[in-house]
Amino acid sequence: MSQPVAEVIVLGAGIAGLTAARLLHEAGHRVRVVSRELGDASRVPEPLLNPVRGKRGSVAPEAEEALEALWGFYPRFAPVRRGILRPVPRPEREAWRARLEGRSIPHRWLEEGLYLQSAGWLESTPLLHRLAEGLDIVWAGVERFEGNTLWLEDGRSLTGEVLVYAGGASGAHLAGLGGRFTPGSVLITREHFKQARSYGVYVAGHSLGGSYLPHRERYSPHQIQPQEVEWLLSGAEQLLGYRPEWRSSWSSVRYRLDGDYLKEIPGGYAITGFGSAAYFYAPLYARRLLARL
Numbered sequence: 001m002s003q004p005v006a007e008v009i010v011l012g013a014g015i016a017g018l019t020a021a022r023l024l025h026e027a028g029h030r031v032r033v034v035s036r037e038l039g040d041a042s043r044v045p046e047p048l049l050n051p052v053r054g055k056r057g058s059v060a061p062e063a064e065e066a067l068e069a070l071w072g073f074y075p076r077f078a079p080v081r082r083g084i085l086r087p088v089p090r091p092e093r094e095a096w097r098a099r100l101e102g103r104s105i106p107h108r109w110l111e112e113g114l115y116l117q118s119a120g121w122l123e124s125t126p127l128l129h130r131l132a133e134g135l136d137i138v139w140a141g142v143e144r145f146e147g148n149t150l151w152l153e154d155g156r157s158l159t160g161e162v163l164v165y166a167g168g169a170s171g172a173h174l175a176g177l178g179g180r181f182t183p184g185s186v187l188i189t190r191e192h193f194k195q196a197r198s199y200g201v202y203v204a205g206h207s208l209g210g211s212y213l214p215h216r217e218r219y220s221p222h223q224i225q226p227q228e229v230e231w232l233l234s235g236a237e238q239l240l241g242y243r244p245e246w247r248s249s250w251s252s253v254r255y256r257l258d259g260d261y262l263k264e265i266p267g268g269y270a271i272t273g274f275g276s277a278a279y280f281y282a283p284l285y286a287r288r289l290l291a292r293l
């Protein structure tokens with residue numbers, strides 16, 4: 001058996017892996033990240049950080065803790081734009097109010113709908129680059145892992161004292177954790193939306209995103225379909241009153257595990273399966289990982 005090359009090996013340089021690696025590195029752990037590329041699904045251009053979700057206005061579990069953790073973390077690396085407007089139709093507002101009751105999610109009801117001032121959005125790629133700066137990263141594909149040893153596609157093997165799986169949807173077959181895979185797309189718009197809005201679809205920055213496609217049991221790469229473009233544009237028409245011009249698109253696959261996003265696995269931990277709330281939960285779960293090591 002080879003000697004450990006690092007105390008902690010993190011498989012995956014998406015938002016889950018880099019947030020964890022960065023916190024562990026700052027706490028003095030010897031960390032090595034192994035990844036094929038900088039993020040995969042994490043390259044979603046302008047992710048929302050949204051504590052009140054969907055068209056029903058469900059408050060995300062542990063939303064208060066997640067907000068506190070993310071505001072304490074991301075602004076150290078990249079700007080975070082504050083606020084999301086949820087233009088909730090009037091007949092729905094009572095039910096939304098009831099769901100927010102007793103929770104500490106800062107919000108105001110405006111004429112246009114619910115304004116969440118501690119929610120926000122950011123640009124993913126500059127953040128991923130900043131998080132990666134100064135970390136020990138091996139850019140390589142992983143063929144398989146067993147316990148705390150990884151076998152790379154070029155034949156090398158790496159052993160850490162603890163392995164942290166953060167390979168997201170595209171690496172899920174390596175970890176064998178099951179879960180659901182939901183394809184989706186973002187249209188890149190000509191217009192820049194400074195104020196994030198979300199109801200059915202969302203706009204933020206140059207992004208018009210959302211997803212209605214069914215889950216799959218296995219990962220397969222996704223390319224935007226003509227019916228998705230139509231779905232996003234008609235959603236935008238309801239949200240904004242017009243169809244924004246768009247220039248290009250981005251597509252990927254969300255990976256969702258029900259329950260805990262931090263799991264013990266043989267040889268270490270998996271920090272993954274956040275669905276469409278990875279940017280929302282990554283700092284909270286990275287903190288929890290740190291506390292366990």
Ligand SMILES: Cc1cc2nc3c(=O)[nH]c(=O)nc-3n(C[C@H](O)[C@H](O)[C@H](O)COP(=O)(O)OP(=O)(O)OC[C@H]3O[C@@H](n4cnc5c(N)ncnc54)[C@H](O)[C@@H]3O)c2cc1C
Binds near residue numbers: 036141142182274279
């Ligand atoms: C349309 C759409 C809209 C979305 N909107 C939002 C949003 O508004 N807010 C939000 O928080 N989230 C959103 N998401 C979800 C978010 O993009 C993902 O859930 C999240 O980025 C996953 O992060 P991750 O770090 O777990 O995985 P990934 O970013 O997929 O990272 C996995 C890493 O592991 C590496 N890897 C995988 N397999 C291997 C291998 N065999 N060898 C080596 N390396 C490997 C990859 O190269 C990559 O670096 C959206 C997703 C989609 C599709």
